[in-house]
Amino acid sequence: MGLFTASPLLSNPASFATASEVAPISAQQAFSGTKTYDYIVIGGGTAGCVLASRLSENPKVSVLVVEAGGTNNVLEAQAPLTFGKLFKTDKDWNYETTPQRNVDSRKQFWPRGKLLGGCSSINAMMYHHCSPSDYDEWAKVYGCEGWSYKEMQKYFKKAEQFTPRKGRVPVDLKNRGSNGMWKTGHSYISEIGGKGFVGGCQEVGIPFTPDVNTPAGTEGVTHFMTFIDPNGRRSSAATAYLTPEVQKRPNLKIGVEVMVTRVIFDRTGSKPRAIAIELEKEKGGQRFYASAKTQIIVSGGSVNTPQTLMLSGIGPKATLSKYGIETIVDSPNVGENLKDHFCTTTILCKAKPSHTLDYLTSDLKAMPALARWMVTGGGPLTNNIGECAAFFRSTDTRLPVVHKLTKEENKPKHYGSDERAPDIELIGTPIAYIDHGATTAKPGEGIFSIVPIGLRPKSTGQVTISSADPWDKAVIDPRYWTDPEDNDRKVLIAGLRVCIKVAQSEALKPYLEDVPKSNDINNEWWPWCADADKITDDQLIAWMPKKSFTLYHPVATARMGTSIENGVVDLDLNVYGVDGLTVCDASIFPEQISGHPTACVIAVAEKCSEILANKASSSSSSSSDANVSNQAHL
Numbered sequence: 001m002g003l004f005t006a007s008p009l010l011s012n013p014a015s016f017a018t019a020s021e022v023a024p025i026s027a028q029q030a031f032s033g034t035k036t037y038d039y040i041v042i043g044g045g046t047a048g049c050v051l052a053s054r055l056s057e058n059p060k061v062s063v064l065v066v067e068a069g070g071t072n073n074v075l076e077a078q079a080p081l082t083f084g085k086l087f088k089t090d091k092d093w094n095y096e097t098t099p100q101r102n103v104d105s106r107k108q109f110w111p112r113g114k115l116l117g118g119c120s121s122i123n124a125m126m127y128h129h130c131s132p133s134d135y136d137e138w139a140k141v142y143g144c145e146g147w148s149y150k151e152m153q154k155y156f157k158k159a160e161q162f163t164p165r166k167g168r169v170p171v172d173l174k175n176r177g178s179n180g181m182w183k184t185g186h187s188y189i190s191e192i193g194g195k196g197f198v199g200g201c202q203e204v205g206i207p208f209t210p211d212v213n214t215p216a217g218t219e220g221v222t223h224f225m226t227f228i229d230p231n232g233r234r235s236s237a238a239t240a241y242l243t244p245e246v247q248k249r250p251n252l253k254i255g256v257e258v259m260v261t262r263v264i265f266d267r268t269g270s271k272p273r274a275i276a277i278e279l280e281k282e283k284g285g286q287r288f289y290a291s292a293k294t295q296i297i298v299s300g301g302s303v304n305t306p307q308t309l310m311l312s313g314i315g316p317k318a319t320l321s322k323y324g325i326e327t328i329v330d331s332p333n334v335g336e337n338l339k340d341h342f343c344t345t346t347i348l349c350k351a352k353p354s355h356t357l358d359y360l361t362s363d364l365k366a367m368p369a370l371a372r373w374m375v376t377g378g379g380p381l382t383n384n385i386g387e388c389a390a391f392f393r394s395t396d397t398r399l400p401v402v403h404k405l406t407k408e409e410n411k412p413k414h415y416g417s418d419e420r421a422p423d424i425e426l427i428g429t430p431i432a433y434i435d436h437g438a439t440t441a442k443p444g445e446g447i448f449s450i451v452p453i454g455l456r457p458k459s460t461g462q463v464t465i466s467s468a469d470p471w472d473k474a475v476i477d478p479r480y481w482t483d484p485e486d487n488d489r490k491v492l493i494a495g496l497r498v499c500i501k502v503a504q505s506e507a508l509k510p511y512l513e514d515v516p517k518s519n520d521i522n523n524e525w526w527p528w529c530a531d532a533d534k535i536t537d538d539q540l541i542a543w544m545p546k547k548s549f550t551l552y553h554p555v556a557t558a559r560m561g562t563s564i565e566n567g568v569v570d571l572d573l574n575v576y577g578v579d580g581l582t583v584c585d586a587s588i589f590p591e592q593i594s595g596h597p598t599a600c601v602i603a604v605a606e607k608c609s610e611i612l613a614n615k616a617s618s619s620s621s622s623s624s625d626a627n628v629s630n631q632a633h634l
């Protein structure tokens, strides 16, 4: 076990795993015949980086983390505004859903990060605890004792290192963490967003709140906090938790550009026990194995985690049998209960180009901003796109615009996690956000984008497999807008009506151009250019699916529950039916939370690391077997 030289990232599996044509079948065989660690983390993404870092803090244990993608050391994963340039590259799993029957039968593009840091390296950096009642719901409604907001707060704080920024509305520092590994603060905010959009939200009755991440809840309109470091760089889970110092730890190995194809079990005992992982560098290539004495943790994210579990024999028996996979545990909830956040088509307002960031989509015009960012760490390239947002309830009677114009049968029910928790978010963006950023404003034109998001969907989807081949993509069917009450769409009608009023507010006017009035839903500026009071529900319903899109927040596909009947993992995140296997990522959320999930994933991973460390120390202190060694076997 020596210190690493050269790059600590290992892309040759032979340097951290053992080549073999056959998988080990017993713990004894695995631990004597393959490279062995105490912990193996599958996926060096958002949760995986936290786990690898925290577990390897104990120099007595050895940790291997294996990431299918490569390094996060690329400009687009560092300069906040540029993350969209990683979509559809080799840093993206580049998923697509099945055709969504209630969304014009369109397939939906689902980017997921395929690099160290996972989605936290390619996302919009919006830092959000969501609603405190979301976690109380986990505890009270889903029986997940130990996961209430009061209990989670400690992990949010443990993770965070907040740096106040001059010139920003001050926040109460008692609610912010100061000693954590993950850096948070405020990014560049445009005037059109910070004053125009925020002022517009206030005009319609949404109060300003400087901090949506406090025990007081998340209602209001805010200048979003981001995960940005004081040098203007993205603070992803990789940059925060796998720092150069952490990467050099002799007890941590980081494998990259290698796929974990399945988990291997010892089935000689009364209960199957996870003992090893199988790896491949490319489809049909040499197989490698690495073993774990203490625990294997699956952190592949909400799409890949259920896929890996199913390929390993844990999932609905009928699905596994269909593809000739031997069932280790018939676990009916693997891949089920999928919830995502879904947006309507974006409302586009024609803005004065000097007030938006559309010019930065031209590489040439972006050069001065790039130079500024590289030298000072400041300027518009630190904008995170989701710079300002508002959270409110679709049934809030203080927002009469929601109700006055909506037909009785289209009025939504509020399914927030408590009576005060939001079910709608509006995001205001100083740039054209169309087709996930792929369609830009015309040269010389400026666009301010506003979009509502349904935060508490009732539509429930599925992730499943289409074969036993790990290189075949998982099948994703979120079943958007299919809930029996059609409430998901009704919530968005309410959201759109508020958006339109904000778009037409006095506060935004000084930043916008004039366009001719039109009531034609095919006009590029509709519904901003229409008479808000004459827009019908039917028009909104016809328009909203045209370019509606995911907000990239799938959860719950390996959810935590009180038994295998309602969950995949128990309250310590152990997989039901086997020993030695944990899941830790967004897939374990029992229910969708009302906002942006990265902070929650990181808090969950902080808690999971603590659970695992406590478990190891209690079993080593109670173990009577003096030969059981916690030392690395590299």
Ligand SMILES: Cc1cc2nc3c(=O)[nH]c(=O)nc-3n(C[C@H](O)[C@H](O)[C@H](O)COP(=O)(O)OP(=O)(O)OC[C@H]3O[C@@H](n4cnc5c(N)ncnc54)[C@H](O)[C@@H]3O)c2cc1C
Pocket: 042, 043, 044, 045, 046, 047, 048, 066, 067, 068, 069, 111, 112, 113, 114, 115, 116, 117, 118, 119, 120, 122, 123, 124, 125, 126, 127, 128, 258, 259, 260, 261, 299, 300, 301, 302, 304, 305, 308, 386, 551, 552, 553, 554, 584, 585, 586, 587, 596, 597, 598, 599, 601
């Ligand atoms: C474009 C975009 C914008 C977003 N914006 C925000 C935002 O502003 N704020 C916010 O809070 N959230 C945002 N999110 C959501 C948030 O980033 C994710 O919910 C969260 O990061 C998920 O963390 P995770 O650990 O569950 O999965 P991931 O971070 O996706 O990690 C999974 C990791 O496992 C790896 N992996 C998967 N399978 C294997 C395998 N078989 N072998 C080896 N490695 C494997 C993957 O490559 C990946 O690195 C956004 C997401 C996206 C995609």
